[in-house]
Amino acid sequence: MIAADRHGYDVAVVGAGVVGCAIARRLTLDGASVVVLDRAPDVGDGTSKANTAILHTGFDTVPGTLESRLVARGHRLLADYAESTGIAVERTGALLVAWDDEQEAALPGLLARAEANGYGDALLVDAAEVRRGEPHLGPGARAGLLVPGEWVVDPWSVSLAFATEAVTAGAELRLSTPVTGVDRSGGGHEVRVPGGVIRARWLVNAAGLGADLVDRMLDRADFTVTPRRGQLLVFDKAARTLLTHILLPVPTERSKGVLVSPTTWGNVLLGPTAEDLDDRTDTATTTAGLELLLGAGGRILPALVDEEVTAAYAGLRAATEHRDYQIRCHPDLAYVTVGGIRSTGLTASPAIAEHVAGLLSDAGARWEGVPVAPTPPTMPPLGENQVRPMRDPVRIASDPDYGTALCHCEQVSRGEVRDACRSLVPATGLGGVRRRTRAMNGRCQGFWCGAEVVATVAEETGTDPAVLTRTTA
Amino acid sequence: MTPPAVLVVGAGPAGLSAAHELARSGVGPVVVAERESAAGGVPRHCDHTGFGLQDLRRPLSGPAYARLLARRAEGAGARILLRTTVADVDQDGAVTLIGPDGITTVRPRAVLLATGARERPRAARLVPGDRPAGVFTTGQLQQWVLLRDLPVGRRAVVVGAEHVAYSAVLTLRRAGVATVAMVTDLPRHQTVPVFATVTRVGLRVPLRTSSRVVGLHGTGRLEAVDVEDLVTGGVDRLEADTVVFTGDWVPDHDLARRSGVALDRSTRGPRTDVAGRTTRPGVLAAGNLVHPGETAGLAALAGRETARRLATTWSDRPDSPSPGAASGLAVGVSGALRSVVPALVDPADPPHRLLLRTGTFGPGRLVVARQGGAVVGSHRLRHATPHRSLSVPGTLVAAADPAAGPLELSLI
Numbered sequence A: 001m002i003a004a005d006r007h008g009y010d011v012a013v014v015g016a017g018v019v020g021c022a023i024a025r026r027l028t029l030d031g032a033s034v035v036v037l038d039r040a041p042d043v044g045d046g047t048s049k050a051n052t053a054i055l056h057t058g059f060d061t062v063p064g065t066l067e068s069r070l071v072a073r074g075h076r077l078l079a080d081y082a083e084s085t086g087i088a089v090e091r092t093g094a095l096l097v098a099w100d101d102e103q104e105a106a107l108p109g110l111l112a113r114a115e116a117n118g119y120g121d122a123l124l125v126d127a128a129e130v131r132r133g134e135p136h137l138g139p140g141a142r143a144g145l146l147v148p149g150e151w152v153v154d155p156w157s158v159s160l161a162f163a164t165e166a167v168t169a170g171a172e173l174r175l176s177t178p179v180t181g182v183d184r185s186g187g188g189h190e191v192r193v194p195g196g197v198i199r200a201r202w203l204v205n206a207a208g209l210g211a212d213l214v215d216r217m218l219d220r221a222d223f224t225v226t227p228r229r230g231q232l233l234v235f236d237k238a239a240r241t242l243l244t245h246i247l248l249p250v251p252t253e254r255s256k257g258v259l260v261s262p263t264t265w266g267n268v269l270l271g272p273t274a275e276d277l278d279d280r281t282d283t284a285t286t287t288a289g290l291e292l293l294l295g296a297g298g299r300i301l302p303a304l305v306d307e308e309v310t311a312a313y314a315g316l317r318a319a320t321e322h323r324d325y326q327i328r329c330h331p332d333l334a335y336v337t338v339g340g341i342r343s344t345g346l347t348a349s350p351a352i353a354e355h356v357a358g359l360l361s362d363a364g365a366r367w368e369g370v371p372v373a374p375t376p377p378t379m380p381p382l383g384e385n386q387v388r389p390m391r392d393p394v395r396i397a398s399d400p401d402y403g404t405a406l407c408h409c410e411q412v413s414r415g416e417v418r419d420a421c422r423s424l425v426p427a428t429g430l431g432g433v434r435r436r437t438r439a440m441n442g443r444c445q446g447f448w449c450g451a452e453v454v455a456t457v458a459e460e461t462g463t464d465p466a467v468l469t470r471t472t473a
Numbered sequence B: 001m002t003p004p005a006v007l008v009v010g011a012g013p014a015g016l017s018a019a020h021e022l023a024r025s026g027v028g029p030v031v032v033a034e035r036e037s038a039a040g041g042v043p044r045h046c047d048h049t050g051f052g053l054q055d056l057r058r059p060l061s062g063p064a065y066a067r068l069l070a071r072r073a074e075g076a077g078a079r080i081l082l083r084t085t086v087a088d089v090d091q092d093g094a095v096t097l098i099g100p101d102g103i104t105t106v107r108p109r110a111v112l113l114a115t116g117a118r119e120r121p122r123a124a125r126l127v128p129g130d131r132p133a134g135v136f137t138t139g140q141l142q143q144w145v146l147l148r149d150l151p152v153g154r155r156a157v158v159v160g161a162e163h164v165a166y167s168a169v170l171t172l173r174r175a176g177v178a179t180v181a182m183v184t185d186l187p188r189h190q191t192v193p194v195f196a197t198v199t200r201v202g203l204r205v206p207l208r209t210s211s212r213v214v215g216l217h218g219t220g221r222l223e224a225v226d227v228e229d230l231v232t233g234g235v236d237r238l239e240a241d242t243v244v245f246t247g248d249w250v251p252d253h254d255l256a257r258r259s260g261v262a263l264d265r266s267t268r269g270p271r272t273d274v275a276g277r278t279t280r281p282g283v284l285a286a287g288n289l290v291h292p293g294e295t296a297g298l299a300a301l302a303g304r305e306t307a308r309r310l311a312t313t314w315s316d317r318p319d320s321p322s323p324g325a326a327s328g329l330a331v332g333v334s335g336a337l338r339s340v341v342p343a344l345v346d347p348a349d350p351p352h353r354l355l356l357r358t359g360t361f362g363p364g365r366l367v368v369a370r371q372g373g374a375v376v377g378s379h380r381l382r383h384a385t386p387h388r389s390l391s392v393p394g395t396l397v398a399a400a401d402p403a404a405g406p407l408e409l410s411l412i
């Protein structure tokens, strides 16, 4: 039996993506005893690690939906949280660029929709202003819509910060722990995991792409997830000077288009594609996908495609048959399902957590402990616009490991890799080190530093290098 | 720190050979900044012989060559700072160094960039598929095996068939990994025939010509590699837990670009003249940064030539002025030729050699230099192989008119 005690936890959260971590943090701060379960070896290892990292205003959501409300609220909450934890945010603003009649004609409607969503700062701009703002755009830009509140955020640190704060406040994090079934017992749940069961009074399903499968474990069938794949290309930092705003496409009946966006690490993102799949694990890139992106990127920002590609990846949106988030409380089952968090969940996560806490409270859930004050953790400065340890004389003087480069392309010091392996929610593998430090994420992809980083991580984590290099996780 | 006369960035063969030459010439303090914990650059982890033949006239293993170059530079009086990253070269000439001792700024009269080149990794080659572990470049593989003794895998596919690909096969063998195939998109290998024969016949490694990798599969570790035959269009799935992307060089030009140095469109390295001067006054460049994928010996010789020319200028000028911007007659390429270094020449003072690259085998082996359509020189190559170093004497351009239009080299 794995459970902490016979009565178990107040809440078991299935899924340690950004949504599950945000919920775990919120409920733990509210006084609940919480266990978070994820089959992956790290937090934020699913869709939460593979998105476009935009802090959305919700200007283009469907007015009146739960998504519209939670994205707008999430934007404020996450921006504040990033500020208090030191998570990198760049206030770039977004520019929707219209390239043809149809797109140009759609702009006033988008402006009206932004206003209907309570976002009042969007602004129509003419061709000359578009060109002035973004001189590297390809020929043919007709007009634009400026959305100053769309920003970019470091997506990996968000799940990590929520998880770190939850663990600090007493939550238990169980990774590499797949949930295989749920049994009802005495008003609570017995959550089946390899080697035993975990008892909890309430269950929160934040299983992302697997949320409908967990739903079935409770004999519910609120929705079905259809993964919608988004392939993305990350371009070399040399491309960063080519744009100022997030360049968003104007969605029309015929196509959604792709975006070009700065990242907080100083790169440029191009994507995503939108492909409906059956396989919930297929995060492969394809020839057709990459060709589509390069074609579109070359039209939007011709000089972009002359630069080297640093990385290619794909994320899966947890789309459902519904147009809105599927967040439902079933008090009779002591169960909340948080599904269909498709393409805005990074932004909305803290607002989703607040909403879920409210649903639980309304359903009469009461927690064992007393509420505790938030203690936002200080996250490593990973943003290109932040003072990185190797640029910080005080840090280096305090510990020469912060001045000893390990990953040269991303300027990551030995001290940061060490810290990542020893933190409260530590990296256990190379993927975890990449997300906590940026090591090996640069243009050389390990040509210079790969062996050195692997040897260092093996030593710091006490893991056999043969095991470390069995996966990229 | 005493302000250096010259700050060399990178202690590879080019940087160390330049530092040796400069220190010997008594130009003033010479400092080499190297971000790794040992000097020597790439040869540090190339554990086979053949290094040193072109520049030192004796065969050495990579590590021995690296040590010797470092000793010679230090012996002549150059100072090598290890674990020291050159982070920026500001517009006002201030250079920022970062190391375990902190962040320092120096103001040398000249900066010589010798930051080398890397092999283009998987993503930059746009190879689609999963993102499994077990994906290498040769440089990473060699450090993995020779410097860190890390486990590799069992069955490998090697992408590429130039020199370095054959070197990868040997490193894999040493690590107990069988190479199940080499894959090149060209119709033939691009190394010396003996390497190709020994590998194909002796080591029984099949070479798939006119083929390319079109997909990687594996959820954790690599499981298979899809190889497409460019002639038939057929795709074979090869079981492998390791894939090594070799060659396909990219200059490590990040610092150069951020320092305001203009790049050559074809090499993607700094545009330089015979003296190694770049478009930015005060900043020189040499070695694989300027012409990626050459041998260590040629990189060393280029470093030496750049140093010699700077020392000569300074011996005539007691005030040792900061070098100016690159100047000279522009040299370009056409037809099968892909690139030429240096990009700017002075016919009255030609470089020792011009380094060329061709994109195809042939058409012929005669390199012709033309100016405004008129032939000003020609040279017959021993071979015209893509991805291989092609060197012609600098005298090829000696008859050009410095006042006339640009030179164009072609292969006929």
Ligand SMILES: Cc1cc2nc3c(=O)[nH]c(=O)nc-3n(C[C@H](O)[C@H](O)[C@H](O)COP(=O)(O)OP(=O)(O)OC[C@H]3O[C@@H](n4cnc5c(N)ncnc54)[C@H](O)[C@@H]3O)c2cc1C
Binding pocket: A014, A015, A016, A017, A018, A019, A020, A037, A038, A039, A040, A044, A045, A046, A047, A048, A049, A050, A051, A052, A053, A054, A055, A056, A177, A178, A179, A180, A206, A207, A208, A209, A210, A211, A214, A229, A230, A231, A272, A314, A315, A316, A317, A318, A341, A342, A343, A344, A345, A346, A347, A348
């Ligand atoms: C291409 C793309 C671009 C996007 N761009 C943006 C953007 O710019 N801005 C934005 O705000 N949002 C964006 N999103 C959306 C955002 O990434 C997601 O909404 C968010 O990450 C969802 O988080 P999650 O926690 O619900 O899901 P996930 O991160 O997928 O987490 C679910 C977790 O549940 C675990 N799990 C599932 N089943 C089980 C089980 N049975 N047992 C144990 N564990 C289980 C999984 O391992 C996983 O870790 C984008 C998404 C994609 C795909």
Ligand SMILES: Cc1cc2nc3c(=O)[nH]c(=O)nc-3n(C[C@H](O)[C@H](O)[C@H](O)COP(=O)(O)OP(=O)(O)OC[C@H]3O[C@@H](n4cnc5c(N)ncnc54)[C@H](O)[C@@H]3O)c2cc1C
Binding pocket: B009, B010, B011, B012, B013, B014, B015, B016, B033, B034, B035, B036, B040, B041, B042, B043, B046, B050, B051, B084, B085, B086, B087, B114, B115, B116, B117, B119, B138, B139, B142, B164, B167, B252, B255, B286, B287, B288, B289, B293, B294, B295, B296, B297, B299, B300
């Ligand atoms: C895998 C592989 C195998 C090879 N095998 C052979 C062979 O068998 N025979 C042969 O002749 N040639 C071989 N070569 C080619 C040979 O290694 C190169 O030609 C040679 O090393 C180039 O010398 P370099 O000084 O220009 O650059 P490098 O040797 O690449 O040295 C550059 C140095 O600069 C340092 N540096 C870069 N940026 C900074 C910075 N900002 N601050 C401080 N330091 C910095 C790097 O750490 C590095 O040490 C091989 C190359 C590779 C990659």
